Amino acid sequence: xxxxxxxxxxxxxxxxxxVADRTVAFAILDEALICxxxxxxxxxxxxxxxxxxxDGEVLYLHGSPASRMLRNLAGGIDVSVTVTLLDGLxxxxxxxxxxxxxxxxxxxxxxxxxxxxDIKLAAMRCLVEHVLRGRWNEVRTPSAKExxxxxxxxxxxEHLSIKARTGPPIDIPADRSLPVWAGEIxxxxxxxxxxxxxxxxxxxxxxxxxxxxxxxxxx
Amino acid sequence: xxxxxxxxxxxxxxxxxxVADRTVAFAILDEALICxxxxxxxxxxxxxxxxxxxDGEVLYLHGSPASRMLRNLAGGIDVSVTVTLLDGLxxxxxxxxxxxxxxxxxxxxxxxxxxxxDIKLAAMRCLVEHVLRGRWNEVRTPSAKExxxxxxxxxxxEHLSIKARTGPPIDIPADRSLPVWAGEIxxxxxxxxxxxxxxxxxxxxxxxxxxxxxxxxxx
Numbered sequence: 001x002x003x004x005x006x007x008x009x010x011x012x013x014x015x016x017x018x019v020a021d022r023t024v025a026f027a028i029l030d031e032a033l034i035c036x037x038x039x040x041x042x043x044x045x046x047x048x049x050x051x052x053x054x055d056g057e058v059l060y061l062h063g064s065p066a067s068r069m070l071r072n073l074a075g076g077i078d079v080s081v082t083v084t085l086l087d088g089l090x091x092x093x094x095x096x097x098x099x100x101x102x103x104x105x106x107x108x109x110x111x112x113x114x115x116x117x118d119i120k121l122a123a124m125r126c127l128v129e130h131v132l133r134g135r136w137n138e139v140r141t142p143s144a145k146e147x148x149x150x151x152x153x154x155x156x157x158e159h160l161s162i163k164a165r166t167g168p169p170i171d172i173p174a175d176r177s178l179p180v181w182a183g184e185i186x187x188x189x190x191x192x193x194x195x196x197x198x199x200x201x202x203x204x205x206x207x208x209x210x211x212x213x214x215x216x217x218x219x
Numbered sequence: 220x221x222x223x224x225x226x227x228x229x230x231x232x233x234x235x236x237x238v239a240d241r242t243v244a245f246a247i248l249d250e251a252l253i254c255x256x257x258x259x260x261x262x263x264x265x266x267x268x269x270x271x272x273x274d275g276e277v278l279y280l281h282g283s284p285a286s287r288m289l290r291n292l293a294g295g296i297d298v299s300v301t302v303t304l305l306d307g308l309x310x311x312x313x314x315x316x317x318x319x320x321x322x323x324x325x326x327x328x329x330x331x332x333x334x335x336x337d338i339k340l341a342a343m344r345c346l347v348e349h350v351l352r353g354r355w356n357e358v359r360t361p362s363a364k365e366x367x368x369x370x371x372x373x374x375x376x377e378h379l380s381i382k383a384r385t386g387p388p389i390d391i392p393a394d395r396s397l398p399v400w401a402g403e404i405x406x407x408x409x410x411x412x413x414x415x416x417x418x419x420x421x422x423x424x425x426x427x428x429x430x431x432x433x434x435x436x437x438x
Contacts, residue, residue, distance in 0.1 A: 033305060033308075033319070033406070034303060034305055034319070034321070036255035036257075036266050036268075036301055036303070037266070038255075038257040038264040038265060038266035038299070039264050040259060040263075040264050043297075044297040044299070044327065045257040045258050045259050045264050045297055045298065045299045046257060046299050046325070046327075047255050047256070047257035047266050047299045047300070047301040047325065048301065048325070049255075049301060049303040049321065049323050051319060078262075078263040078264055079264065080257070080263070080264045080265050080266045081266070082255055082266035082267065082268060084253060084255070084268040086252060086253055086408070088411075089252075089350055089351060089410075089431075091351065091354065091358075091428065092358070093358055093359060094358055094359040094360075094361070094365075095343055095344075095347050095355065095358055095359065095360055095361050095365075096343075096361050096362075096365040096369070098347055098350065098354075098358075100252070100253070100270060100350070102253070102268065104268050106265070106266065106267070108263065108265075124314055124315075125314075128314050128317055131308055131317065131319070132308060132310065132404075135310065135317070136314065138399060138400075139310075139311070139312055139313055139314055139317075139399050140312060140313040140314065140394060140397060140399070141313075141314055142313070142314050142315050143315075146313075146314075146315040150315070168414070168416035168417070169416060175359060176418055178359060179422070180357060180358050180359070180425075181357075181415065181419055181422050181423070181424060181425045181428065182415070182416045182418070182419060183413055183414050183415040183416045183419060184413070184414045184416075185351075185410050185411065185413050185414075185428060185431065185432060186410070186411030186412070186414065187252070187408055187409070187410055187411070188408070188409060188411070189305070189406055189407070189408065189409070190406070190407060190408070190409030191308075191404050191405070191406055192307075192404065192405030192406070192407070193405070194402055194403070194404050195387070195402045195403045195404075195405065196400065196401070196402040197387035197388060197401045197402045197403075198387070199395055199401070200400055200401060200402060203398070203400050204400070205400060206399075206400045209310070209400065209404060212308075212404065213404060
């Protein structure tokens, strides 16, 4: 999992894979809920988790204008945004061959601040819809003041690389006859029973919540 | 979620919180399965997901000696290791007040390579037991050659900060009477039905796998 990155440039040497790779990367970005943002501040690296959403060829980040991370990124520094889906524990017959199944995307680039209120509003819609499809139409949309006090950054999805492991454990031949159970335990995000806040009363669950919590998978 | 870090130094201004903070941080590290490692290489930041394990006041990373990330870190550069547990989707009555519940730990420091084979073996045990408690005693332990060809790094858990959000959405007063369902959808890792590899035959599931997949929570 920590092996060398597949260089983003590799796509240029396998042009037939470029479209498929981007489709796979976009599917990973659309399925996961959080990213980890890496940047350099005060001369050292920092990695901060945050929400995000993809809109076509752009990844949006957002938050308070007081966010140190966002203010740093808005300055046009290099950023690495990584999204990881853990898919399984890979249990081999030897300690050495244990692993994990996963899919990850590493994005490299520079983010820019989105100033246009209409694009900011569209980005906020993407962000809410990424977390829970259908939620936008159920809630109060942002006021002009809320749009103004949200810092939105756009990161082009230009330089990205995918890493993934799938499948069963790979034991060395000498281990394959050991009397040890080997295989995979699937892992994924699960959604629990929705907890209404104290003011909701006995209102019915909205469609967005019902869809997410009954489907069992991210949608 | 992307707000400013709680500076690690803050603990020094609230000494009464220091022990509790470290206990909370260690619990987060013990519950999560993967971390995101941030470092600077070729003049820019990179964020790579990997396995890890805590042993007391040390975080272990490991992998192939060919790993670019590990080779970089072994050179004594600054590293940021971040571990995040997503706990829930926080659904408010307005787009603006949507959020996520989460717990995260950011560790800052420098990693050093572990040379001593006995300490490397102990670290490998921690790594396997972190992924699945009880697994070490079920499988073939590492040979001297496997220990020699595993790069193990130790990162002291000295400088760390915690960020977390818990609880229901916080709507502005004017929104609280809107006819909109608001609350939290709990989110967490779930473990699926174990899939034996092709060679296992009808061997029974081992105790480690049964415990993890029937408990429903990380143990």
